[in-house]
Amino acid sequence: MLPHRDALDNSVDRLGLSLYDISSKLFGGYDVSVLERFGVSIEQDILLRFDELVKERGYASRSEAIRDLMRREFVKTEWADPAAEVIGTITIVYEHHEHELANVLTDLQHQRHDNIVCSTHVHLDAHNCLEVIVVRGASSDVKSVADTLIAAHGVKHGQLVCTTTGAHISC
Incomplete structure (x- = not known):
């Protein structure tokens, strides 16, 4: 069972931290209020290979690896525009x-x-x-x-x- 919200707030206050501080530590420095969650359906063998890649490259999470893959595609798109x-x-x-x-x-x-x-x-x-x-x-x-x-x-x-x-x- 999760602790009561007031008890959690009091514990956080005693540590001198805000919920934002804690959430940013838990989610790799990202402000969770601006993150969007979505689901992905994927074959198990692909996911296992992806998890190996995440570990080999030292990503903190699958999410960070996916963000990096997306950024890489954005760069390719920039380069495809001759005037970019x-x-x-x-x-x-x-x-x-x-x-x-x-x-x-x-x-x-x-x-x-x-x-x-x-x-x-x-x-x-x-x-x-x-x-x-x-x-x-x-x-x-x-x-x-x-x-x-x-x-x-x-x-x-x-x-x-x-x-x-x-x-x-x-x-």
Whole structure:
């Protein structure tokens, strides 16, 4: 049987906490008054695999994992709009002895300075370098910069990591 509401309120008062403090601790820092609950019907094997994923990735709950999956889909939707303001990183690994590639990288970064925020260069060994370039702008422009860099002669591997400016996603 649940304790009487007055008894619960008195216990909370003695601890110097509010019900909001307690509920936010119980629900991962979220204000439960703004959370919406809903049910999901799902096959048991999928749920078991999802629970493994929740545990492996260290989520506090299924709810937090589902919120993260939803946010990931929102980011994909942002990137699908060619005009959407996005941010991301382009990571490339290349042979630094390719002199023409160094010129291409420098020229492109100057030509697209409105999309390239900054870059970091790392010497991996005597022959290979890694460059991480932070890019921002309309998704079509950012993808164009990434495609040009990744396709450049001498690039061994490249990848665009798409993320969000955070302006349209709440946590």
